[in-house]
Amino acid sequence: MMKIKKQSVIFGGLILVLFAIGAFFLHQESHAGNPMPAPPLKTVAIDSTKCIAPTEYMRANHMRVLNEWRNSSVREGNRIHLAPNGSKFQKSLNTCLGCHGSNRLFCFNCHMYANVKPKCWNCHLSPMETP
Amino acid sequence: MMNEQRREFIRKAGFGVLAGLGVAAGIVPGYSLEKTVLPAWDEKPVAGKIRWGMLIDTRKCKEGCQQCVAVCHHEHNVPDFGNRKDEVKWIWKSPYEKVFPTATQQFKSKELSERSCLALCNHCAESPCTRACPTEATFKRWDGIVAMDYHRCIGCRFCMAACPYGSRSFNWQDPRTAIKEASTSYPTREQGVVEKCNFCSDRLVKGLQPACVETCPEHALTFGDLNDPKSDIRMLLETNTTMQRKPELGTKPSVFYII
Amino acid sequence: MIEKALKGNRSYWSWIGFLVLVIVSGILAYGRQRWFGLTVTGMGRDVSWGIYIAQFTFLVGVAASAVMVVLPYYLHHQKEFAKTVIIGEFMAVSATLMCLLFILADMGRPDRVLNVLLFPSPHSMVFWDVTVLNGYLVLNLVSAWTVLGAERKGVPAPAWIKPVIYLSIPWAFSIHTVTAFLYAGQPGRHLWLTAVLAPRFLASAFAAGTALLILVSLILKKTTGFDTGKEAREKLVVLMIYAGLANFFLIGTEFFTAFYSNVPAHRHTLQYLYFGLEGHSQLVPFMWFSLVCGLGALGVLMTPKLKQSTLWLAAASAAMVLSIWIDKGVGLIIGGFVPSPLEEIVEYSPTVTEISITLGIWAIGILLLTLLLKVFVAVKREHAQ
Numbered sequence: 193m194m195k196i197k198k199q200s201v202i203f204g205g206l207i208l209v210l211f212a213i214g215a216f217f218l219h220q221e222s223h224a225g226n227p228m229p230a231p232p233l234k235t236v237a238i239d240s241t242k243c244i245a246p247t248e249y250m251r252a253n254h255m256r257v258l259n260e261w262r263n264s265s266v267r268e269g270n271r272i273h274l275a276p277n278g279s280k281f282q283k284s285l286n287t288c289l290g291c292h293g294s295n296r297l298f299c300f301n302c303h304m305y306a307n308v309k310p311k312c313w314n315c316h317l318s319p320m321e322t323p
Numbered sequence: 324m325m326n327e328q329r330r331e332f333i334r335k336a337g338f339g340v341l342a343g344l345g346v347a348a349g350i351v352p353g354y355s356l357e358k359t360v361l362p363a364w365d366e367k368p369v370a371g372k373i374r375w376g377m378l379i380d381t382r383k384c385k386e387g388c389q390q391c392v393a394v395c396h397h398e399h400n401v402p403d404f405g406n407r408k409d410e411v412k413w414i415w416k417s418p419y420e421k422v423f424p425t426a427t428q429q430f431k432s433k434e435l436s437e438r439s440c441l442a443l444c445n446h447c448a449e450s451p452c453t454r455a456c457p458t459e460a461t462f463k464r465w466d467g468i469v470a471m472d473y474h475r476c477i478g479c480r481f482c483m484a485a486c487p488y489g490s491r492s493f494n495w496q497d498p499r500t501a502i503k504e505a506s507t508s509y510p511t512r513e514q515g516v517v518e519k520c521n522f523c524s525d526r527l528v529k530g531l532q533p534a535c536v537e538t539c540p541e542h543a544l545t546f547g548d549l550n551d552p553k554s555d556i557r558m559l560l561e562t563n564t565t566m567q568r569k570p571e572l573g574t575k576p577s578v579f580y581i582i
Numbered sequence: 583m584i585e586k587a588l589k590g591n592r593s594y595w596s597w598i599g600f601l602v603l604v605i606v607s608g609i610l611a612y613g614r615q616r617w618f619g620l621t622v623t624g625m626g627r628d629v630s631w632g633i634y635i636a637q638f639t640f641l642v643g644v645a646a647s648a649v650m651v652v653l654p655y656y657l658h659h660q661k662e663f664a665k666t667v668i669i670g671e672f673m674a675v676s677a678t679l680m681c682l683l684f685i686l687a688d689m690g691r692p693d694r695v696l697n698v699l700l701f702p703s704p705h706s707m708v709f710w711d712v713t714v715l716n717g718y719l720v721l722n723l724v725s726a727w728t729v730l731g732a733e734r735k736g737v738p739a740p741a742w743i744k745p746v747i748y749l750s751i752p753w754a755f756s757i758h759t760v761t762a763f764l765y766a767g768q769p770g771r772h773l774w775l776t777a778v779l780a781p782r783f784l785a786s787a788f789a790a791g792t793a794l795l796i797l798v799s800l801i802l803k804k805t806t807g808f809d810t811g812k813e814a815r816e817k818l819v820v821l822m823i824y825a826g827l828a829n830f831f832l833i834g835t836e837f838f839t840a841f842y843s844n845v846p847a848h849r850h851t852l853q854y855l856y857f858g859l860e861g862h863s864q865l866v867p868f869m870w871f872s873l874v875c876g877l878g879a880l881g882v883l884m885t886p887k888l889k890q891s892t893l894w895l896a897a898a899s900a901a902m903v904l905s906i907w908i909d910k911g912v913g914l915i916i917g918g919f920v921p922s923p924l925e926e927i928v929e930y931s932p933t934v935t936e937i938s939i940t941l942g943i944w945a946i947g948i949l950l951l952t953l954l955l956k957v958f959v960a961v962k963r964e965h966a967q
Contacts, residue, residue: 478690
């Protein structure tokens with residue numbers, strides 16, 4: 193009984209995924225005929241194979257990085273983070289979650305262990321809430 | 324780990340299928356948060372170069388059509404409490420004489436008396452709300468958008484008293500309980516902060532038009548750079564007689580109307 | 583010196599107990615508001631400030647009690663005020679404390695209150711108001727406490743206190759002016775958008791401040807036997823009359839400008855407040871009651887025979903306080919939001935939670951004033967013996 197339930201959950205989830213991907217492409221399609229007046233779009237896919245800084249540094253300082261990112265991108269429009277090795281990242285929580293979201297418990301496990309309660313998820317969607 | 328309200332939100336949002344189950348966490352990756360790409364501009368923008376503006380052709384706006392309102396409110400996770408007191412709205416339709424109370428009201432045509440006009444934040448060039456804000460939680464952006472920094476807002480509602488257009492809403496209670504269908508494209512807000520239209524700065528950064536502009540089946544809305552004389556919006560302003568809301572207050576709205 | 587507040591008779595302690603009870607119920611109500619959000623108040627999208635900000639505005643005025651005695655006593659050497667000065671200053675201290683608490687109670691995110699200081703924004707009047715109010719609280723507390731402390735030891739007050747006291751005089755004018763500027767600078771709210779708002783705030787503050795000071799001195803005389811002196815009260819009455827006359831004169835000028843110019847936006851709120859607009863007339867009885875109380879109080883005070891009677895004096899002072907409380911609290915703040923920017927009329931009335939919190943904050947202020955005055959009277963008694 194339990195197993196069936198679990199399976200249906202997983203399948204339900206997979207269908208949702210396919211649906212989301214489909215919807216994403218459809219969405220893209222529908223925008224094709226409606227270009228943005230200005231400025232021109234210069235989007236470049238990010239390199240998601242590495243983090244913006246060494247793990248040790250991020251473990252201790254990710255909250256400072258996020259704070260700095262938030263202020264400079266929201267308030268000054270300075271949205272590009274230039275890593276020392278020259279690669280560029282968009283200053284966005286989603287940039288982090290693009291990789292780290294693959295482990296839904298990535299943020300929560302550690303925060304629970306350290307007993308810190310960041311308020312990010314009061315507004316931002318956490319990896320726990322995404323399909 | 325998650326409190327009841329949060330569970331409720333997730334359930335309502337239709338996300339609950341997997342989120343409640345830790346086991347699934349490792350199996351299905353978190354693909355649904357949009358992958359970030361480099362934004363439409365990759366340097367720190369020059370302040371004052373761009374001034375985003377909108378032109379609303381009220382003649383084209385169909386009576387009874389609420390498409391732009393629905394799309395905007397869905398996309399930005401605007402809650403719907405179903406009562407006027409707690410109401411939160413970014414864009415809405417009101418009768419002509421409410422939107423333009425200081426414009427000519429006598430001997431209006433029947434059609435105009437019955438017309439509804441879109442109202443939203445005017446992203447004023449001389450914004451009284453940003454002047455009133457004691458923490459610069461609401462501030463004038465480099466591109467003319469009057470933005471909200473929800474992280475900083477103390478909820479004093481001074482901006483609401485200052486806004487002459489009633490464009491600002493306060494989160495009198497937790498908005499997450501009143502979002503019927505959550506969108507992943509924009510965060511929600513918290514109880515106790517003020518919110519309003521952001522001219523879709525979240526979409527502009529991806530090179531997209533504002534949701535309301537894109538959605539309108541009648542193409543009644545035009546969006547563009549008011550500082551660029553060659554932009555569509557400037558062409559239309561050139562060739563049409565337009566109005567701003569309460570121009571006598573000197574707020575210099577960036578939203579224009581064709582009546 | 584503070585230990586003197588710990589010795590009192592039965593009625594003193596029952597009064598303290600009563601205040602603590604009101605405070606506790608206010609704290610419970612505040613807990614509810616924090617949990618569920620400001621939706622538990624009567625405020626909404628259209629009337630987005632309510633009795634909290636109204637009390638705040640009124641209490642800034644009460645803080646004028648200090649300057650009304652400090653100025654004649656220290657600058658003009660009116661010796662009659664010798665026993666009243668510290669009472670006025672202590673009243674200002676508790677009034678400003680209540681002001682700050684009311685702002686806190688009104689905030690959606692009080693946990694972020696320090697943002698006002700972390701991101702100082704000189705273009706915002708709130709920043710200046712928080713600065714001048716805190717400053718005024720400190721100035722008055724320091725001057726009153728130091729002077730009282732010196733008196734207790736039987737030595738003259740230290741010389742450094744003089745500049746502090748002198749500074750508190752212009753500072754008092756700044757708190758009313760800046761508070762008026764909070765409202766008078768908003769382009770879309772026509773009831774507030776008037777240059778006479780700051781003078782009106784000064785006049786109403788001076789009237790309500792002196793009236794409340796007279797009431798407190800009468801209550802002190804009745805409960806502790808400590809008398810600030812009839813001459814002091816008589817002088818305060820004169821000040822109250824002039825301030826009250828100025829206040830009603832300024833209200834009159836508002837009526838003239840609005841109704842003679844006939845500009846709809848200027849007229850609408852006054853129409854709503856005093857005559858009712860489009861069938862909405864919730865506040866009309868309050869506003870007329872306020873006018874009757876205020877003008878009646880002035881009438882009584884200007885009648886020499888009635889002025890001599892303590893009962894009439896107390897009644898007139900109470901009526902003046904009530905009149906200005908309604909005018910500034912109920913009328914000015916709530917009325918400022920009607921009609922809304924889209925010319926719609928939404929009425930407001932406070933909820934039980936809101937009223938409990940309001941009473942709780944008042945009780946905190948009165949408790950502080952009670953304790954401070956207890957110390958004051960004890961020191962005076964000790965000194966007299």
